[in-house]
Amino acid sequence: MTNEIQSIFNRIAPVYDQLNDWLSLGQHRIWKEMAVKWSAGKPGDTALDLCCGSGDLALRLARRVGATGKVYGVDFSPNLLEKAKERSQKQYPQPAIIWVEADVLNLPFEDNQFDAATMGYGLRNVKDISRSLQELYRVLKPGAKAAILDFHRPSNPQLRAFQQLYLDGFVVPVANYLGLKEEYAYISPSLDRFPVGREQIELARQVGFAVATHYPIVNGMMGVLVVSKF
Ligand SMILES: C/C(=C\Cc1cc(O)c2ccccc2c1O)CCC[C@H](C)CCC[C@H](C)CCCC(C)C
Numbered sequence: 046m047t048n049e050i051q052s053i054f055n056r057i058a059p060v061y062d063q064l065n066d067w068l069s070l071g072q073h074r075i076w077k078e079m080a081v082k083w084s085a086g087k088p089g090d091t092a093l094d095l096c097c098g099s100g101d102l103a104l105r106l107a108r109r110v111g112a113t114g115k116v117y118g119v120d121f122s123p124n125l126l127e128k129a130k131e132r133s134q135k136q137y138p139q140p141a142i143i144w145v146e147a148d149v150l151n152l153p154f155e156d157n158q159f160d161a162a163t164m165g166y167g168l169r170n171v172k173d174i175s176r177s178l179q180e181l182y183r184v185l186k187p188g189a190k191a192a193i194l195d196f197h198r199p200s201n202p203q204l205r206a207f208q209q210l211y212l213d214g215f216v217v218p219v220a221n222y223l224g225l226k227e228e229y230a231y232i233s234p235s236l237d238r239f240p241v242g243r244e245q246i247e248l249a250r251q252v253g254f255a256v257a258t259h260y261p262i263v264n265g266m267m268g269v270l271v272v273s274k275f
C-alpha cells in the first residue's frame with residue numbers, strides 16, 4: 046500500500062533533480078559530496094545509500110568505491126528509482142549500482158554487510174527515526190561509518206528566520222508554479238518535527254553507535270550526522 050510520504054516523492058519525481066539544482070542554487074551537490082566524503086567509503090568497499098531517490102549520493106558513492114567496489118541504493122518510491130536507473134544508464138557508473146525498492150525500516154540485507162553508508166534527506170521523512178538508525182546499525186560492519194545529511198534548524202534566530210523566509214517565500218512559490226505547492230510546503234513542518242543535532246546524536250547512541258557527531262553546515266541550515274559502529 047502506498048503511504049503519504051511515498052506519494053509525495055512519486056509526484057515530485059519528474060522535476061526533483063531540476064528543482065534541487067534551482068532551489069539550492071546548485072549547492073546541494075556540494076553538501077552531498079561532503080556526506081559521501083564523511084562516510085569514509087574507499088576503493089573496493091561495499092557501500093549503501095539509504096533513501097537514494099534519484100541516485101545522487103549513490104552515484105557519488107560509486108565514484109568513491111570504484112570498479113572493485115559495490116553500491117546498493119534503496120528507496121520505496123518506484124518513480125524516483127526509475128529516475129535513478131535512467132541516470133545510471135546514461136552515466137554508466139563503475140561499479141553498476143544495484144537499485145533496490147524497499148522500506149529502509151526493514152532492510153532486505155543480512156547483518157554486518159556494508160563498509161560505508163549514506164542517507165541524504167531521508168531520516169526526516171521516515172516514520173520511525175530510531176528504527177531507521179537501528180536498521181542502519183544492523184547492516185553496517187563493525188568499524189563502518191555512515192553519514193546522514195538533512196535539513197537542520199540554525200540556533201541563530203536571524204539565520205532561522207532567513208531559512209524560513211527562503212522556504213516560504215522562494216521554495217514554495219517556485220514549487221507552486223509547477224503545481225507542487227503542498228509537496229514542498231511539507232518540508233517546513235517536517236523540519237519542525239525533526240530532532241536537532243544533539244537529539245540525533247542521542248538517538249544514534251541509543252541504538253548502539255559508539256561514536257556519533259553532528260556537523261552543522263550551511264550556517265546550521267543543513268547538518269550531517271556521522272556515526273560509527275565499533
Ligand atoms: C536536496 C535538497 C532537498 C531534498 C528534499 C528533501 C525533502 O524532504 C523534500 C520534501 C518534499 C519535497 C521536496 C523535498 C526535497 O527536494 C536540498 C536543496 C533544496 C532545498 C529546497 C533548498 C533549501 C535551501 C535552504 C533552506 C537555504 C539555502 C541557502 C543557500 C545559500 C542557497
Ligand SMILES: C[S@@+](CC[C@H](N)C(=O)[O-])C[C@H]1O[C@@H](n2cnc3c(N)ncnc32)[C@H](O)[C@@H]1O
Pocket residue numbers: 050051054095096097098099100101102119120121122125147148149150164165166167170171172
Ligand atoms: C528528499 S528525497 C532524497 C533523495 C536523495 N537521497 C537525495 O538526496 O536527493 C527522500 C527520499 O526518501 C525516500 N524515503 C522516505 N522514507 C522512506 C522509507 N521508509 N523507505 C525507503 N525510502 C524512503 C523517498 O522515497 C525519497 O526518495
